[in-house]
Amino acid sequence: MPVNMVDDEFMVCTDCLMIIANDDASGLDYSLGEEEGAAREQEIRKAIAVIQREEGQIAVGDGDRYVEFSSRPCACCGIRLAGPRHHFVILGSDRER
Template sequence: MSLAIIDDDFMVCTDCLMIIANDDASGLDYSLGEEEAEVREHEILEAIAEIQREEGQIAVGDSGKDDEFSSSPCACCGTRLAGARHHCVLLGDSRER
């Protein structure tokens, strides 16, 4: 299978980026209580799994395309909380597109 960028405008929140980039959700502990952090991590992991099952692999993109402040929903978890959005890409089978 040959992977290609199938979406070059996949903007995610900081919470999702931590997990996509580092498979690490420990940063959630700084802003949420223990139970809330666990729930949030589960929500994000489910969103990532669904996207990767339905669309393709999520990869960290170009930090130069990050948006310091946005009210757009996160393309991964869907949060509508305003804040930074980080550029990621979706990679998929180039033969399917």
């Protein structure tokens, strides 16, 4: 099935970056306690699952489109904490949704 770009402006926080790109949430341990880190990981994984079910597959985007500091919310988890944003894309099939 052919794939098309659903969203080319999907900018995510560093927490989401680690989980989407590497399936690794260990970085959360550095800034949060054990319980808070586990809750944050679940929050992110739930957001990823919803996006992938409703919109399409999240894929690593263009590293040159990295934004060092942004006050825009993360497109994945919605966190409003200002900081870096990393470019990802959402890919979907050409079939009707």
